[in-house]
């Protein structure tokens with residue numbers, strides 16, 4: 001059996017950025033402002049600048065980043081929030097944590113992002129049933145690609161719903177040159193180490209355009225603080241980003257644009273090498289993906305994975321079981337007609353090694369392994 005290539009390679013990135021990151025960390029240790037130090041605000045301003053729109057508020061992780069706007073808007077019991085089921089737990093979990101009900105919506109078969117038709121049908125069904133009040137939509141920019149905001153945003157607006165872009169995997173992605181915040185009310189980010197822009201621990205951020213919302217989320221982030229330190233205006237969280245993480249992320253953000261292009265090159269070589277042997281990722285017109293994952297679809301997936309493993313190629317399945325099948329989520333409504341696309345995709349998707357430092361040799365090994373399966 002061949003030696004195994006890395007699925008992602010944080011060590012290679014670490015050696016590329018070692019001097020910068022070490023200096024940034026030492027500076028924080030020397031200054032000793034571990035909580036909300038100057039690097040935190042600097043990161044927030046650079047995150048908004050890089051996105052080219054809105055203001056950024058950092059927080060403890062990408063899950064809280066979605067919870068913060070829900071709490072700030074007062075979304076809670078009796079409210080419905082429309083989410084995909086083909087996503088990481090956080091997207092629906094925060095809705096339940098806020099006290100509201102997730103309503104699961106199907107995805108598009110080519111992009112795995114929220115289906116506008118399924119969303120429309122789900123909103124209508126919830127309104128007709130009359131038990132829950134539709135309040136918000138959380139679209140996920142899965143695997144790094146922006147959802148179809150030009151179609152989703154008018155549907156949300158028409159129904160008077162807030163629109164969140166769960167951009168945990170896709171910060172830095174664009175559609176027609178713009179971040180998803182150009183269409184959404186809020187864009188949320190995760191800095192979990194394996195995300196395209198990852199720290200060395202947990203972290204997150206939420207971007208928005210509305211100043212009043214920003215101020216409320218800022219209060220929620222630190223225990224619902226009011227005008228002065230020990231006055232509380234609302235129930236909040238302890239969801240600050242560590243100064244150390246902000247310093248590390250600033251160093252990584254300085255090369256992040258280049259890294260997206262490095263990932264794009266890997267995706268281009270994969271596409272050229274795979275031909276039509278497997279179903280390769282479909283990127284919508286005008287979109288730049290961050291390539292958080294390179295996800296193909298295959299028949300006989302277990303055999304396919306075993307074949308890849310024999311060739312030293314690791315693979316992963318995002319996501320093997322849609323959220324609406326898990327016990328804690330099984331009681332919540334799904335869109336009319338169910339979620340057939342989600343359920344089929346969960347059985348067929350397979351994510352391949354993808355990171356900015358991938359060598360030509362490793363890329364060729366993946367191509368050889370994928371195309372030699374029969």
Ligand SMILES: *Cc1c(COP(=O)(O)O)cnc(C)c1O
Pocket residue numbers: 061062063064087088090091140166168169189190191192202203204
């Ligand atoms: C990773 C991820 C999150 C949660 O981020 P954490 O920082 O781990 O809390 C939320 N949504 C999606 C789609 C994710 O991939």
